[in-house]
Amino acid sequence: MEFKGTKGNWEVTYTCELETSIACGDLRIAEAKHYETLNDPIEKEGKANAKLIAAAPDLLEALQSILLNGHSKKSILKAEKALIKALN
Numbered sequence: 001m002e003f004k005g006t007k008g009n010w011e012v013t014y015t016c017e018l019e020t021s022i023a024c025g026d027l028r029i030a031e032a033k034h035y036e037t038l039n040d041p042i043e044k045e046g047k048a049n050a051k052l053i054a055a056a057p058d059l060l061e062a063l064q065s066i067l068l069n070g071h072s073k074k075s076i077l078k079a080e081k082a083l084i085k086a087l088n
Helices: 041-069 073-087
Strands: 011-016 019-024 027-033
Touching: 011 041, 019 041, 027 041, 041 073
Parallel strands: none
Antiparallel strands: 011 019, 019 027
């Protein structure tokens, strides 16, 4: 199966204290809203949600690689890289 969404590297960009955006180049993919004050826990959750959304294509690719190639070293490295992007 092929990913039919926006191709390219999705990245997190912070546009203001109330939302965190995910973009691929100049194309905005999504926003994670956090309608609270700065440094409130919900702001941190919003930023974490944005990181997970931005890593979604990488996570999908890693999962597909594992399904196609088994637990090869290359597949495991792809998965580790995708998880780092999602969680850091």
